[in-house]
Amino acid sequence: MVWNRTDCCASRLSDYWVFVSDTPFLATDTPSTLQGRVGTFASHQTSVPSPFSPSTTIPAVAQGRYVRVQLTGADYLSLAEVQVFGTGAPAMSNLAQGKAATESSTLPGTPPASAAVDGNTDGNFYDGSVTATNLDPNPWWQVDLGAPATVSSAVVWNRTDCCGSRLGDYWVFVSDTPFLATDTPTTLQGRAGTFASHQTTAPSPSATMPVAAQGRYVRVQLTSAGYLSLAEVQVFGQ
Numbered sequence: 635m636v637w638n639r640t641d642c643c644a645s646r647l648s649d650y651w652v653f654v655s656d657t658p659f660l661a662t663d664t665p666s667t668l669q670g671r672v673g674t675f676a677s678h679q680t681s682v683p684s685p686f687s688p689s690t691t692i693p694a695v696a697q698g699r700y701v702r703v704q705l706t707g708a709d710y711l712s713l714a715e716v717q718v719f720g721t722g723a724p725a726m727s728n729l730a731q732g733k734a735a736t737e738s739s740t741l742p743g744t745p746p747a748s749a750a751v752d753g754n755t756d757g758n759f760y761d762g763s764v765t766a767t768n769l770d771p772n773p774w775w776q777v778d779l780g781a782p783a784t785v786s787s788a789v790v791w792n793r794t795d796c797c798g799s800r801l802g803d804y805w806v807f808v809s810d811t812p813f814l815a816t817d818t819p820t821t822l823q824g825r826a827g828t829f830a831s832h833q834t835t836a837p838s839p840s841a842t843m844p845v846a847a848q849g850r851y852v853r854v855q856l857t858s859a860g861y862l863s864l865a866e867v868q869v870f871g872q
Contacts, residue, residue: 635691636703637715638683647713648682649706654698656787656844665706672831673844674698678706688714697786697846726786728753730777730852730869737775738815741766741861750864751777757794757839757865764793766863772818773862774855782810783871785829785845790854791865792837801864802836803857808849819857832857839865 638647651665654675659668669676675696683690701718705711735747744766754763767773785808792801805819808829813822823830829847852869856862 635689635715635717635719636679636683636713637689637717639712639714640688643710643712644682644688646705646709646711648680650679650711651702651704651706652677652679652692652694653702653704654694654696654700656697656699657842658700659702663702663704665704668702668704673846694720697844726870726872728868729779729783729785729871730867733777733779735775735777737765737767737862738770738773739768741768747775750775750867752866755791755840755866757792759793759795759797759863764863764865767861769859769861771859772855772857773860774813774817774853775862775864775867776813776851776853777867777869779850779852779869782848782850783869785847785849785852785869785871787845787870788831788843788852789840789866789868789870790833790837790843791840791867793863793865794839797861797863798836798838800836800856800860800862802834804833804862805853805855805857806831806833806843806845807853807855808845808847808851810848810850812851813853817853817855819855822853822855845871 677692730751737747749763750765831843
């Protein structure tokens with residue numbers, strides 16, 4: 635619920651957005667950058683909360699930690715009150731830890747794919763808990779959660795001793811349908827029933843992707859050829 639100023643200037647709140655997300659908003663974010671952002675609820679309001687009923691209720695039905703009210707254009711933003719009704723998020727557990735993991739290949743002398751679900755987020759390659767593939771066309775790593783689950787988010791932890799930029803262009807996929815060894819981001823990003831999130835910034839040291847999808851299989855895959863190194867992948871949900 636958004637409550638407007640009532641003594642004057644109510645028309646300032648005539649064109650605004652309400653955003654809800656588990657991903658923090660940046661000071662530089664605008665309605666243009668947020669309204670299509672994956673995992674972000676967006677509601678565009680073009681009616682002023684009236685003096686006779688100085689609040690507007692926006693049904694959200696979305697999961698989120700952060701709520702933003704933002705004007706579409708330049709002006710002063712005045713708010714009497716913002717109320718957010720809902721229920722606290724249920725306790726989430728890391729569904730990936732200790733589960734069966736595989737990868738497109740394993741660089742000789744490096745830990746197996748299971749090192750990325752061993753509960754250790756240490757990104758120093760020489761401490762023995764960072765995976766590495768060979769130089770593959772679209773290297774991938776994936777985990778089988780063992781059963782379908784409601785996945786709320788995935789956290790990807792990067793290598794930290796060097797080579798962090800290798801994880802600068804990758805995808806996270808979640809699906810109840812198994813992935814094939816030959817699948818690529820091109821074949822998966824539009825596949826029915828498959829959640830896809832494209833990341834173009836290297837985790838430093840980690841990146842959290844809101845998912846809010848059902849799935850048993852979770853894959854991290856580079857967009858193009860390279861070595862894929864992961865310190866840890868956490869999959870939170872129920």
